[in-house]
Amino acid sequence: MRIAFHTIGCRLNQYETAVIRNTFNSDEYTIVAVDEPADIVVINTCTVTHKSDTDTRRFITRLRKLNPDVNVALIGCQAQLQAASMAQWPNVRWVIGNARKFDLARILKEFKASSSVYIETPAIGRDAVVSNPSNIFGIDPEHTRANLKIQDGCDFFCAFCEIPFARGRARSREFSDIIQEAKALAGAGHQEIILTGINLGTYQRGSKSLPDLIKALDDIPKIKRIRISSIEPLAIPNGLIGLMASKTKLCRYLHLPVQSLHDGTLKAMKRRYSVLQVQTFLRELIQAVPSVCLGTDVIVGFPGETQDHFDETYHQLKELPFHYIHVFSYSDRPHAKSRTLEGKVDVPEIKKRSQKLRDLSRRKRLQFYRSAVGTIMPVLFEQTKDGLWQGLTDNFIPVATQSEKSLKNMIKPVTLQSADYSGIQGKLNER
Numbered sequence: 001m002r003i004a005f006h007t008i009g010c011r012l013n014q015y016e017t018a019v020i021r022n023t024f025n026s027d028e029y030t031i032v033a034v035d036e037p038a039d040i041v042v043i044n045t046c047t048v049t050h051k052s053d054t055d056t057r058r059f060i061t062r063l064r065k066l067n068p069d070v071n072v073a074l075i076g077c078q079a080q081l082q083a084a085s086m087a088q089w090p091n092v093r094w095v096i097g098n099a100r101k102f103d104l105a106r107i108l109k110e111f112k113a114s115s116s117v118y119i120e121t122p123a124i125g126r127d128a129v130v131s132n133p134s135n136i137f138g139i140d141p142e143h144t145r146a147n148l149k150i151q152d153g154c155d156f157f158c159a160f161c162e163i164p165f166a167r168g169r170a171r172s173r174e175f176s177d178i179i180q181e182a183k184a185l186a187g188a189g190h191q192e193i194i195l196t197g198i199n200l201g202t203y204q205r206g207s208k209s210l211p212d213l214i215k216a217l218d219d220i221p222k223i224k225r226i227r228i229s230s231i232e233p234l235a236i237p238n239g240l241i242g243l244m245a246s247k248t249k250l251c252r253y254l255h256l257p258v259q260s261l262h263d264g265t266l267k268a269m270k271r272r273y274s275v276l277q278v279q280t281f282l283r284e285l286i287q288a289v290p291s292v293c294l295g296t297d298v299i300v301g302f303p304g305e306t307q308d309h310f311d312e313t314y315h316q317l318k319e320l321p322f323h324y325i326h327v328f329s330y331s332d333r334p335h336a337k338s339r340t341l342e343g344k345v346d347v348p349e350i351k352k353r354s355q356k357l358r359d360l361s362r363r364k365r366l367q368f369y370r371s372a373v374g375t376i377m378p379v380l381f382e383q384t385k386d387g388l389w390q391g392l393t394d395n396f397i398p399v400a401t402q403s404e405k406s407l408k409n410m411i412k413p414v415t416l417q418s419a420d421y422s423g424i425q426g427k428l429n430e431r
């Protein structure tokens with residue numbers, strides 16, 4: 001039986017796809033790439049935006065061109081929330097929600113593909129499982145940098161977001177499980193660990209919080225870098241700036257999804273922090289860690305966002321030390337409260353505002369890359385592109401360099417020479 005896996009959405013989904021793939025026994029299944037014909041294709045879905053929803057449908061159309069008889073298993077967030085409609089789609093045989101996705105190998109064995117779609121999407125309770133199936137890790141040899149799940153779910157219920165409905169309330173993974181998996185990832189050769197979850201800053205297991213976890217990971221000798229994938233402004237634990245400023249392996253990088261920088265819009269979004277709090281935090285962070293890379297997510301066109309509100313957000317993003325912006329066009333989500341709000345913004349206006357922010361992001365990114373030119377920085381190399389080795393600095397600058405020898409998974413010092421929008425070209429600094 002040939003089986004392929006495809007992920008839509010966030011790092012947590014990527015990690016969970018790797019775990020699920022590792023539960024499939026190689027005696028019964030041959031794992032193939034998604035662009036090869038397969039008997040079964042598993043799609044780990046996302047529902048964070050309207051676009052992620054349509055990506056799933058579009059991907060099935062692509063699969064059908066490759067193999068019209070393909071059997072599709074839909075798992076994950078969109079499967080959790082839209083099972084009934086997805087079960088009507090062509091070639092879909094299984095729709096499995098978040099509480100059952102780790103049982104997929106057993107489910108496929110027990111419920112063979114047939115004309116009636118098998119659906120299993122129970123609600124996700126407070127105590128829903130957050131750990132992996134026993135001794136199965138998210139080891140994925142295809143990626144140099146390894147994702148590591150530390151928690152799932154969220155209690156914040158922001159007005160635009162369906163995640164608490166799709167993944168349930170915040171649950172933190174057992175501390176010792178995380179350390180055990182980190183050691184396994186390091187043993188498999190991964191030097192950079194990316195902590196993933198839905199709301200990482202809320203990690204709390206017994207007396208252990210996120211800073212305790214970072215300190216424990218810091219003690220694993222083979223791990224050279226620890227990166228936080230994204231952290232909510234409301235949930236930044238005390239001590240995080242100190243850890244980044246000190247000699248720990250915590251990367252000088254923070255992705256802080258502010259979503260808006262207008263107090264009225266933040267309130268309507270139920271984000272529970274103010275622009276002033278963001279400014280104060282960033283000032284403190286930049287002072288302690290001057291070369292930190294700061295990224296953010298912004299939702300454009302939230303209901304009630306006037307031109308003045310948007311202009312204020314634009315102005316703040318321009319002035320504050322953000323180095324890139326991921327721009328999301330607002331779309332109504334069926335379970336999110338914002339669906340019922342008045343003051344919907346027209347699609348052409350959302351597009352115009354989004355473009356303005358994307359242009360700002362490009363300029364700020366280039367400015368940041370240029371500020372690093374002339375320095376020497378360690379780069380973790382991942383792959384080749386256009387004849388050059390590509391990697392990342394700990395502060396998230398893409399670097400390309402020439403090398404006759406393979407640099408895969410090596411950390412090497414590079415003199416950073418010239419910047420453009422895609423990153424920096426440099427020269428290996430080897431004596």
Ligand code: SF4
Nearest residue numbers: 154156157158161163
């Ligand atoms: S913090 Fe808000 S946006 Fe983030 S997952 Fe929780 S509810 Fe969604």
